[in-house]
Amino acid sequence: MNALIPRPRSRPAPGAVHVPGWLSPEEQAELVAACRAWARGPVPMRRTRLPRGGVMSGHTMCLGWHWSPYAYSRIAHDVNGARVAAFPERLGELGRRAVADAYEDGAAGAAYAPDTVLVNFYGEGATMGMHQDKDEKSGAPVVSLSIGDTCVFRFGNTETRGKPYTDVELASGDLFVFGGPSRYAFHGVPKVLPGTGDPAVGLSGGRLNLTLRVTGLTD
Secondary structure (H helix, E strand, O other): OOOOOOOOOEEEEOOEEEEOOOOOHHHHHHHHHHHHHHOOOOOOOEOOEOOOOOEOOOEEEEEOOEEEOOEEEOEOOOOOOOEOOOOOHHHHHHHHHHHHHHHOOHHHHHHOOOOEEEEEEEOOOOOEEEEOOOOOOOOOOEEEEEEEOOEEEEEOOOOOOOOOOEEEEEOOOOEEEEOHHHOOOOEEEEEEOOOOOOHHHOOOOOEEEEEEEOOOOOO
């Protein structure tokens, strides 16, 4: 993709907005460094084991609330029994700005209060199957930030994992927000394009994805 040609924002479905180049290179580098620190614990990155025995090909860690299939808790019982680290206010600020910018609605942004982040790292050959984000008690939008290698992000419908869906290329720095009628749309990552990221942001390969959510849960 020619970086000299601006990529326009798009709306693949009602309530879903793709904003290319939303994070500056400096912000991306800051988040990469933060993810490296978070990955050291208290609950480290791991490959999540699914109830039927399969293991996800990417690596995941959580802050604020720990996600394991298919529930949230404060304690990572499926990893090391430690309490998950607190949700960083810096990410809350990013989330509010993201919703305001994506929906061009300052009030919606101000009201957005994410309390958990799932950080996914896609190494060589890693993918994510079509799924819904439906373990939250809140219908607030999901904010997705991409850093590193470009991926093919498949954004579908709310009824089935199959068609109709739209494939969107998410490059480093891109923002994708989905809420409203698309909040429970199936989505996945069928492919990551190796070597497409800029090493200057601190990743020599692979893709980082930070997904901010409002759980709607209380202690």
